[in-house]
Amino acid sequence: MHRLYENDDIVVFWNSDKCFHAKRCVHGSPGCFDPSRKPWIDLNRAETKQIWQAISECPSGALSCLYRHEIDVVIDVENCRSIAFDGDKEIGECNYRVSEEGWNIYHTGVQDDYTGKGIAKRLVYKVIEEAERNHAQIAATCSYAAKVIRE
Numbered sequence: 001m002h003r004l005y006e007n008d009d010i011v012v013f014w015n016s017d018k019c020f021h022a023k024r025c026v027h028g029s030p031g032c033f034d035p036s037r038k039p040w041i042d043l044n045r046a047e048t049k050q051i052w053q054a055i056s057e058c059p060s061g062a063l064s065c066l067y068r069h070e071i072d073v074v075i076d077v078e079n080c081r082s083i084a085f086d087g088d089k090e091i092g093e094c095n096y097r098v099s100e101e102g103w104n105i106y107h108t109g110v111q112d113d114y115t116g117k118g119i120a121k122r123l124v125y126k127v128i129e130e131a132e133r134n135h136a137q138i139a140a141t142c143s144y145a146a147k148v149i150r151e
């Protein structure tokens with residue numbers, strides 16, 4: 001399971017396949033990480049600095065985080081894509097096709113001025129998360145998205 005969590009400052013990626021429940025994150029920031037709660041990560045319950053530190057101590061690589069750079073990433077199910085916005089300006093997208101076999105990501109792109117900020121990864125994660133919520137298989141012919149899925 002892949003999940004994306006955000007507050008005003010940071011974006012947190014969690015891949016449950018990698019998590020071996022050592023709970024370092026829970027000890028590092030009990031307000032933010034609480035396995036008895038749903039959702040178990042709530043970035044508004046602790047200071048960003050504390051959350052970042054707790055994530056850096058995750059031994060499995062299940063958790064990772066990036067600065068949000070005030071970029072919003074949303075899913076647009078109707079048009080089979082996730083979209084990144086800087087304010088009102090669309091600055092990236094991740095496109096997928098839906099078939100009986102599942103969802104296939106075939107393109108991920110971010111405008112040149114916005115590369116190096118982790119936006120492409122957020123776009124792909126947003127699609128993976130939505131596919132999983134729909135119990136759909138996810139695959140990618142887009143090489144970048146395939147790499148994120150493999151990770």
Ligand code: SF4
Nearest residue numbers: 019021022023025058
């Ligand atoms: S520290 Fe990492 S491996 Fe341990 S419970 Fe948290 S996410 Fe899972």
